[in-house]
Amino acid sequence: MTCDAVLEKLHYLADDEKIIFKEKKYGIIATNSLGIYHKDLKIIAKDIGFNNKLAIELFDTGIYEARLLCSKIFRPKNVTEDLMEKWVKTFENWEICDSFSMGVFSKSELALAKILDWTKRTAEFEKRAGFAIMASYCMADKTSSNDLFEQFFPIIKSEANDERLYVKKAVNWALRSIGKRNKDLNKTAIKISKEILTYESSSAQWIAKDALKELQKEGVRISDYPRAIYRKT
Incomplete structure (x- = not known):
């Protein structure tokens, strides 16, 4: 076509x-x-x-x-850094940001590098893209150990005070996604949420309360990744 x-x-x-x-x-x-x-x-x-x-x-x-x-x-495996940088700079709303972050970026070999880079960006939707990749990577990578995902918690804590709507929603999304990857990360995400709850900013308060509401609710669906470990327990 x-x-x-x-x-x-x-x-x-x-x-x-x-x-x-x-x-x-x-x-x-x-x-x-x-x-x-x-x-x-x-x-x-x-x-x-x-x-x-x-x-x-x-x-x-x-x-x-x-x-x-x-x-x-x-095809995600073919995306280059030049294309990612070209595309991310055009994002103007959450829909296109999330569509690329979930559909292409989180499934690429550059996902981790862009999480670490873009979550520090100033532009709203570039920064959101970093956290959207982080949230999506929890499902895209089904084999990595908890150590990989635990490195994201300090980033989440450091950016929880960003008051911009589409950034704080993405920070919250990432926190909840990590907390639903497996039972141990769930416990750690709850602990991190309670730490964020002590922050004074309204964004941090919202992020923490919303995450705790979901991560602690009865019947919350928690995955078992990596299954090589959690299917045995």
Whole structure:
């Protein structure tokens, strides 16, 4: 399928009312948006399959939904640092940030490097991307030991005072995700949440309370990664 053919499909699905709805309902404001729901883009992506060349061409059109589609058809193992840096600097809302972070970045060999780098960034959605990768990596990496994930707790603690909505939500997301990886990390995440609860900032208070509410609730679903260890206990 050519880039022009995909763009023709996207323009056929365009709906200005959906642009308005997504902004009002989800706070998604996007440049050059056609107004297409994620579920419809998934159908197109499934028809295309992985196609790195087409993905890059679609991203470079500057059309918002074409960029979202890029995140669904680019093969994660082929992503380069140059592409990651190019793409992350264009993120303007949580939807596209999370789509790339979850679909491509967290599954790449550069995931850990970008977690350590981007969580220190100043730009809101570059920083969110770092924490979104962190949160997603808990499921993308099913074999690493707890030591790898425990190194993320100091980062979470140091950035818990960021008051920006989409940063604090991503910090919270990462904390909860690590805490649901296995029973031992759950205990540590609860301990870290209680430490963050002592901070004075409203963002830290919200992050900690929301994380504790989920991590301590009865029946919380906790995974068993790495299974080589936790399936035996």
